[in-house]
Amino acid sequence: MAELYRRFGGGLGTLFLALVAVWLAGMVLAPNVMMIDYALRPNLPPSQIGGANDVYSLDNILYLANEGVHRAIFLKTIWASALVALVTFLVCYPLAFWLAQHATTNQAAIVLLALTIPFWINEVLRTLAWYILLAFRGPLNAVLLSLGIIDEPVRWYGDGGVLAGMTYAYILFMLFPIYNSIESLDKSQIEAARDLGASTWRIHWRVVIPHAKAGIATGCVFTFMLAAGSYVAPALLGAPGSRWFTEIIYNWFFEGGDWNRGAAYALVLLVLCLAVVLVTLKLARVSLTEVAK
Amino acid sequence: MSHSVELHQVGVTFGATRAVSDVSFTVEGGEFFSILGPSGCGKTTLLRVIAGFLQPTEGRILIGGKDMAALGPNQRPTAMIFQSLALFPLMPVWENIAFGLEARGIAKAERRRKADELLKLIALEGFGERMPDELSGGQRQRVAIARALAVEPQVLLLDEPLSALDLKLRQHMRAELRALQKRTGVTFIYITHDQSEALAMSDRVAVMSAGVVQQVGAPRDLYDNPATPFVARFVGETNAVACTVKGIEAGIATVDCAHGTLAGRAGDGLESGASATLYVRPEALKPGNSADNALAATIERVDFEGAFALAHGVTDDGMQLVASISSTDLAAAPSIGARARFGFNSVNAVVLPDG
Amino acid sequence: MSAADRIARALFGFYMAAFFLYLFAPLAIMGVATFNTSRFPTVTPWQGTTLKWFQELSTDSGMWQSLWTSIIVAVCVVAVALPVGTAAALVLTSLHSRARSFLYAVMVSPLLTPGVVIGIATLVLWRQLGVGGGVVLIVIAQASFIICYVMLMITARLQRFDPTQEEAALGLGASKFMVFRRVLLPFLKPALIAAGFLAVLQSIENYNTTLFVRGFDTPLTVYIATKVRTGLTPAVNALALIMIALTIAGAIAYEVVRRRNAARLGTG
Numbered sequence: 001m002a003e004l005y006r007r008f009g010g011g012l013g014t015l016f017l018a019l020v021a022v023w024l025a026g027m028v029l030a031p032n033v034m035m036i037d038y039a040l041r042p043n044l045p046p047s048q049i050g051g052a053n054d055v056y057s058l059d060n061i062l063y064l065a066n067e068g069v070h071r072a073i074f075l076k077t078i079w080a081s082a083l084v085a086l087v088t089f090l091v092c093y094p095l096a097f098w099l100a101q102h103a104t105t106n107q108a109a110i111v112l113l114a115l116t117i118p119f120w121i122n123e124v125l126r127t128l129a130w131y132i133l134l135a136f137r138g139p140l141n142a143v144l145l146s147l148g149i150i151d152e153p154v155r156w157y158g159d160g161g162v163l164a165g166m167t168y169a170y171i172l173f174m175l176f177p178i179y180n181s182i183e184s185l186d187k188s189q190i191e192a193a194r195d196l197g198a199s200t201w202r203i204h205w206r207v208v209i210p211h212a213k214a215g216i217a218t219g220c221v222f223t224f225m226l227a228a229g230s231y232v233a234p235a236l237l238g239a240p241g242s243r244w245f246t247e248i249i250y251n252w253f254f255e256g257g258d259w260n261r262g263a264a265y266a267l268v269l270l271v272l273c274l275a276v277v278l279v280t281l282k283l284a285r286v287s288l289t290e291v292a293k
Numbered sequence: 294m295s296h297s298v299e300l301h302q303v304g305v306t307f308g309a310t311r312a313v314s315d316v317s318f319t320v321e322g323g324e325f326f327s328i329l330g331p332s333g334c335g336k337t338t339l340l341r342v343i344a345g346f347l348q349p350t351e352g353r354i355l356i357g358g359k360d361m362a363a364l365g366p367n368q369r370p371t372a373m374i375f376q377s378l379a380l381f382p383l384m385p386v387w388e389n390i391a392f393g394l395e396a397r398g399i400a401k402a403e404r405r406r407k408a409d410e411l412l413k414l415i416a417l418e419g420f421g422e423r424m425p426d427e428l429s430g431g432q433r434q435r436v437a438i439a440r441a442l443a444v445e446p447q448v449l450l451l452d453e454p455l456s457a458l459d460l461k462l463r464q465h466m467r468a469e470l471r472a473l474q475k476r477t478g479v480t481f482i483y484i485t486h487d488q489s490e491a492l493a494m495s496d497r498v499a500v501m502s503a504g505v506v507q508q509v510g511a512p513r514d515l516y517d518n519p520a521t522p523f524v525a526r527f528v529g530e531t532n533a534v535a536c537t538v539k540g541i542e543a544g545i546a547t548v549d550c551a552h553g554t555l556a557g558r559a560g561d562g563l564e565s566g567a568s569a570t571l572y573v574r575p576e577a578l579k580p581g582n583s584a585d586n587a588l589a590a591t592i593e594r595v596d597f598e599g600a601f602a603l604a605h606g607v608t609d610d611g612m613q614l615v616a617s618i619s620s621t622d623l624a625a626a627p628s629i630g631a632r633a634r635f636g637f638n639s640v641n642a643v644v645l646p647d648g
Numbered sequence: 649m650s651a652a653d654r655i656a657r658a659l660f661g662f663y664m665a666a667f668f669l670y671l672f673a674p675l676a677i678m679g680v681a682t683f684n685t686s687r688f689p690t691v692t693p694w695q696g697t698t699l700k701w702f703q704e705l706s707t708d709s710g711m712w713q714s715l716w717t718s719i720i721v722a723v724c725v726v727a728v729a730l731p732v733g734t735a736a737a738l739v740l741t742s743l744h745s746r747a748r749s750f751l752y753a754v755m756v757s758p759l760l761t762p763g764v765v766i767g768i769a770t771l772v773l774w775r776q777l778g779v780g781g782g783v784v785l786i787v788i789a790q791a792s793f794i795i796c797y798v799m800l801m802i803t804a805r806l807q808r809f810d811p812t813q814e815e816a817a818l819g820l821g822a823s824k825f826m827v828f829r830r831v832l833l834p835f836l837k838p839a840l841i842a843a844g845f846l847a848v849l850q851s852i853e854n855y856n857t858t859l860f861v862r863g864f865d866t867p868l869t870v871y872i873a874t875k876v877r878t879g880l881t882p883a884v885n886a887l888a889l890i891m892i893a894l895t896i897a898g899a900i901a902y903e904v905v906r907r908r909n910a911a912r913l914g915t916g
């Protein structure tokens with residue numbers, strides 16, 4: 001703090017501190033504390049708020065644990081989000097490697113620019129594009145039918161559609177961290193490994209991936225978090241049998257009218273995401289400071 | 294006459310590190326004063342304390358007789374030229390030069406006029422609209438100087454500003470800086486680790502080592518009469534002969550060493566019987582026996598340097614010896630592998646107590 | 649070239665083709681569907697070429713209203729996020745070691761929080777204070793995490809700042825405020841422009857957070873998502889096509905400028 005005041009003086013220094021305090025305390029901390037408060041209180045009619053029944057309990061969270069359908073959807077959201085992260089990684093890794101190690105400056109610039117084009121348009125429109133593509137009477141089924149690969153149209157909406165749409169939506173969050181971390185790998189290391197007789201597979205497994213660990217962990221963490229917290233892809237590309245946890249939360253708020261239970265579900269989602277983030281970073285031995293875009 | 298700068302028992306401590314301790318000296322108004330020392334000796338810290346970027350842990354600093362303790366760097370009558378120059382890369386040259394005037398609330402037209410005047414002074418007329426990265430190293434150097442002079446400082450602080458330049462340009466800039474200082478009469482405090490730079494430009498030099506000022510004096514004085522072994526070794530080349538003091542008479546000490554009896558001027562604090570070192574410059578050593586003292590050595594190599602050659606020899610007890618031989622006398626120089634004697638006069642050597 | 653190399657090359661070529669097909673085919677289909685007469689946006693079957701969906705888009709007042717709402721939100725988010733994000737970066741870079749790592753973790757935490765959670769947390773806090781969902785809450789909720797992006801971009805730029813410039817300015821008599829205004833801010837300007845741009849995009853594209861705090865206001869993303877449920881027509885595709893066209897034009901312009909600059913630096 002002394003350094004801040006030394007550099008900017010009393011007026012500016014205080015202004016900066018005040019802005020940061022308003023942000024972190026008022027816009028980050030306070031909302032989350034209030035959400036926890038909501039999550040731990042029962043949903044009561046206005047007349048009973050502050051009354052004898054308005055006590056803290058874990059009832060709302062236990063409700064999730066005991067409600068079979070919600071619990072199943074919750075668990076499915078976790079593994080499906082992990083699957084999205086894995087698939088996105090597999091889709092992005094070869095391109096990231098090529099961009100970082102083989103592409104010329106111009107090639108890399110053009111490809112990176114092309115990659116960003118879908119991402120200038122918003123997530124809802126990106127998902128809408130898949131909604132159109134995967135429609136029952138849509139182009140994908142039409143092409144597959146005419147090629148004779150399938151005999152009758154496939155219902156893509158559902159788990160497969162959600163997976164495709166989410167992977168598509170989060171490519172950049174995976175590609176850029178991996179690309180950045182592979183770019184810092186000295187080409188001569190790969191050449192040395194090849195010179196020593198390592199196979200392509202072994203070079204990636206033993207040299208490139210360990211080097212790019214921080215970027216891979218960052219990409220996976222972000223993709224997982226975004227997938228688990230996504231609403232639009234499951235809402236548009238899902239089917240009744242492929243409901244997502246965020247849809248349950250939404251229903252508590254705007255259809256079930258039980259904000260307390262909705263807040264409890266949101267809290268569980270938050271804790272889950274933070275746990276996955278911290279455990280993954282710990283396992284990959286990556287510090288939070290390295291997780292920057 | 295510009296302001297003087299007085300330092301009284303200035304000390305700076307960073308955590309557990311003592312960067313500067315008990316430094317006292319006075320720089321006269323209008324003087325070109327250098328602080329010379331190896332890197333890490335505390336000279337830059339000292340300069341930053343004078344500029345006000347650092348608060349001294351103890352001691353006082355007076356500029357023009359006024360205590361600076363309560364004043365920040367933007368309130369002192371000093372201007373600093375940084376090693377990196379620190380030109381503002383996003384401002385054209387003229388705005389760089391006029392920045393200090395802008396800080397003083399001077400109107401734009403007047404600032405522009407003053408900037409053009411200074412551009413003329415540094416022979417960069419018409420360069421006002423250029424950006425700093427469009428200038429050569431020497432031009433950037435001059436802009437940094439003009440920027441500092443624009444605020445008409447009483448004291449100019451220079452932190453090794455020539456170290457990034459190549460040799461030719463550096464020598465040219467030395468002369469230019471020296472001339473500029475004489476013309477403006479501003480007090481210059483110049484930091485350098487290059488002893489030839491300090492000796493060539495300065496009125497007086499303070500030699501620093503390990504946070505302590507070893508000696509303050511005119512360049513000639515430092516060279517001829519080093520007060521401490523550090524100064525003797527750091528300023529110029531020298532040969533150091535370990536010895537024991539036999540006696541001191543009329544300022545001349547007679548000493549015993551592996552090469553017999555030698556004599557040289559006695560330094561401060563030298564006592565009879567003490568272990569000491571006799572220092573003699575390479576150019577004081579002459580081939581032959583004609584002088585008061587003599588050292589014998591086997592010549593290992595002769596390095597031709599242009600104006601002179603350096604003969605490197607080794608004495609019987611293994612001491613390295615360097616003698617400078619003028620190029621005009623090279624024909625008479627001893628040949629490699631030969632055993633040669635080098636004589637020197639006692640007044641050209643100095644004996645300092647060890648420790 | 650060995651046989652194995654040829655196979656590897658062919659495989660990689662196939663992968664690249666598949667990747668870019670995956671990336672652009674959905675967009676191409678969405679765009680082309682704009683010109684199909686079919687009421688449901690598709691390209692199969694092609695029922696005839698038409699421009700009527702552009703016509704319908706231009707008369708869809710709900711769409712324009714929601715776009716306007718999104719723009720107002722985005723402008724407000726930028727107005728909040730740029731100063732706060734810059735202040736956060738400056739506070740962060742004035743700290744050392746442990747305090748810095750801790751504050752950094754706190755500051756990036758909104759990025760690691762699912763968007764729906766940010767929306768919900770903001771909603772419940774402000775309901776308690778008597779403020780319901782609407783444009784104001786959308787701005788607050790979006791800004792709370794968009795500030796992180798601004799903070800990261802400014803911090804990255806600050807790492808390349810030479811602090812002796814600040815000292816040089818101070819030494820020339822500048823006040824601390826003048827040092828900030830004349831030396832540091834101009835240095836940060838490119839990062840501020842980039843961060844402002846990113847903030848606008850993040851704001852306009854946001855759906856997950858906005859959905860919970862929107863109240864009775866309808867920004868563009870919410871409007872489009874609702875249309876999918878209540879009656880999607882290729883008018884939405886027309887909008888998407890316009891956005892794609894603008895993006896591609898922007899990308900080409902960017903690349904042209906980049907090449908020109910590269911050429912200038914290369915020869916000059």
